[in-house]
Amino acid sequence: MVKKFDIIAIGGGSGGIATMNRAGEHGAKAAVIEGKLLGGTCVNVGCVPKKIMWHGAQMAEALHYYGPEYGFQAEKVSFDFATLKENRDAYIERSRNSYQGSFQRNHVDFIEGYAKFVDAHTVEVNGEHITADHIVIATGAKPMIPDIPGKELGVVSDDVFAWDELPTSIAILGAGYIAIEMAGVLHSLGVQTKLFYRKDRPLRSFEPYIIQALLEEMDRTGLEHEGHKVPKRLDKLDNGLIQITFEDGSSHTAEQVLWAIGRQPNLNGLNLEVTGVQLTKDGFIAVDDFQETNVPGIYALGDVTGKIELTPVAIKTGRLLSERLFNGKKESKMDFNLVPTVIFSHPAIGAVGLTEPQALEQYGTENIKVYTSAFTSMYTALGSHRQMSKFKLITAGPEEKVVGLHGIGFGVDEMIQGFAVAMKMGATKEDFDSVVAIHPTGSEEFVTMR
Numbered sequence: 001m002v003k004k005f006d007i008i009a010i011g012g013g014s015g016g017i018a019t020m021n022r023a024g025e026h027g028a029k030a031a032v033i034e035g036k037l038l039g040g041t042c043v044n045v046g047c048v049p050k051k052i053m054w055h056g057a058q059m060a061e062a063l064h065y066y067g068p069e070y071g072f073q074a075e076k077v078s079f080d081f082a083t084l085k086e087n088r089d090a091y092i093e094r095s096r097n098s099y100q101g102s103f104q105r106n107h108v109d110f111i112e113g114y115a116k117f118v119d120a121h122t123v124e125v126n127g128e129h130i131t132a133d134h135i136v137i138a139t140g141a142k143p144m145i146p147d148i149p150g151k152e153l154g155v156v157s158d159d160v161f162a163w164d165e166l167p168t169s170i171a172i173l174g175a176g177y178i179a180i181e182m183a184g185v186l187h188s189l190g191v192q193t194k195l196f197y198r199k200d201r202p203l204r205s206f207e208p209y210i211i212q213a214l215l216e217e218m219d220r221t222g223l224e225h226e227g228h229k230v231p232k233r234l235d236k237l238d239n240g241l242i243q244i245t246f247e248d249g250s251s252h253t254a255e256q257v258l259w260a261i262g263r264q265p266n267l268n269g270l271n272l273e274v275t276g277v278q279l280t281k282d283g284f285i286a287v288d289d290f291q292e293t294n295v296p297g298i299y300a301l302g303d304v305t306g307k308i309e310l311t312p313v314a315i316k317t318g319r320l321l322s323e324r325l326f327n328g329k330k331e332s333k334m335d336f337n338l339v340p341t342v343i344f345s346h347p348a349i350g351a352v353g354l355t356e357p358q359a360l361e362q363y364g365t366e367n368i369k370v371y372t373s374a375f376t377s378m379y380t381a382l383g384s385h386r387q388m389s390k391f392k393l394i395t396a397g398p399e400e401k402v403v404g405l406h407g408i409g410f411g412v413d414e415m416i417q418g419f420a421v422a423m424k425m426g427a428t429k430e431d432f433d434s435v436v437a438i439h440p441t442g443s444e445e446f447v448t449m450r
Helices: 014-025 041-047 045-066 081-106 178-186 207-221 313-328 356-363 416-424 429-433 443-447
Strands: 003-010 030-034 107-113 113-121 120-124 126-135 142-143 168-171 192-196 224-226 229-234 242-246 250-254 256-259 262-265 297-299 342-343 349-353 368-376 388-394 403-406
Touching: 003 014, 003 313, 003 416, 014 030, 014 041, 014 081, 014 107, 014 313, 030 126, 041 045, 041 081, 045 081, 045 113, 045 178, 045 429, 081 107, 126 313, 168 178, 168 242, 168 250, 178 388, 192 250, 207 349, 207 388, 207 403, 224 229, 242 256, 349 416, 356 368, 356 388, 388 429, 388 443, 403 416, 403 429, 429 443
Parallel strands: 003 030, 003 126, 030 107, 126 297, 168 192, 168 256, 192 224
Antiparallel strands: 113 120, 120 126, 142 262, 229 242, 242 250, 342 349, 349 403, 368 388, 388 403
């Protein structure tokens, strides 16, 4: 007997769960299919455990750099990574358990197992055939590992969250979010860390003014980094360390090596070829503006599509899809413009909209005006470990519409959400200037730039 649903999600990560819960709210018979842990990458081996460890690293920095400046003596403070791991994992388990409650409230079935397509309208899970009018592929992405000798000696970010103890040293290979965030966390928690990246700088798609500030902060705090380094092979030495040999002939040894060179769509075992669903040249699932593939009734969203790989993007995209399919909102679709993002580096980076190079290309030099601000965060200003904050606004046209907002510094991660709302509403520099600054804060710099 074939089980029938209105809509199913293959993948129980943030996107799949959000899509099915919203469909269930509107009366659809919905199901989530997941063979691993509910919550996907973000909850289990991504955003959530990373952010908890980032907070731990912030505490380490506060005790080491800033506590004495505020009169706190912390010479005898010790750090037990096992305690952090235990409490972090308990929090994650509580978060994961909450999904079952939302499924019950919205009458969403949870099917534990791995789905593979039988045809364009049917999947098989645990030997049972399931059919649905709408099938959403939300299987996410997985870390990439280069095909070089010794590649298996390196770990990926998923493995880091399984560690029971921290290594004494680590080499991180990569230039994106994961590489930068892991480098900052592990360095602050006392691991001898060095970051290697292929080009001249990491985070090349971000505002150069901000990334230069990040590199300067790394130098100030002793987080080693080096560009123009392409790994050629990994070898295990007799002393147990791993040696990386680079294409330029140089080498580096560390106890652990972390691959953070990017992510690829997680399509293994789906038997997607029987459906005729088309992929992009990079191997992601190709979708239109409404998340539809070339096959009617099959949709894809989140990291598996290669579009802005952020958890809240997958969640919002899925909810909007269900609004269109089950709540009569026929034009409901995700707007991928002006999506705010934060990198939990040390200090944090926030960005909304275009970088200056992107704005120059889109609008032309004569139509762009740029404002910047650089100052010492008050939180760090009492002593010798002063941390710079740098902000930039990019405006376009005679009305000086704000098309780019970028910042690095203490508290930036909690500043930019509201500015993103203003930019989505078309705010201009004059609108920013009309707001009374909240003093003394870092965020006031965004409304006082001259």
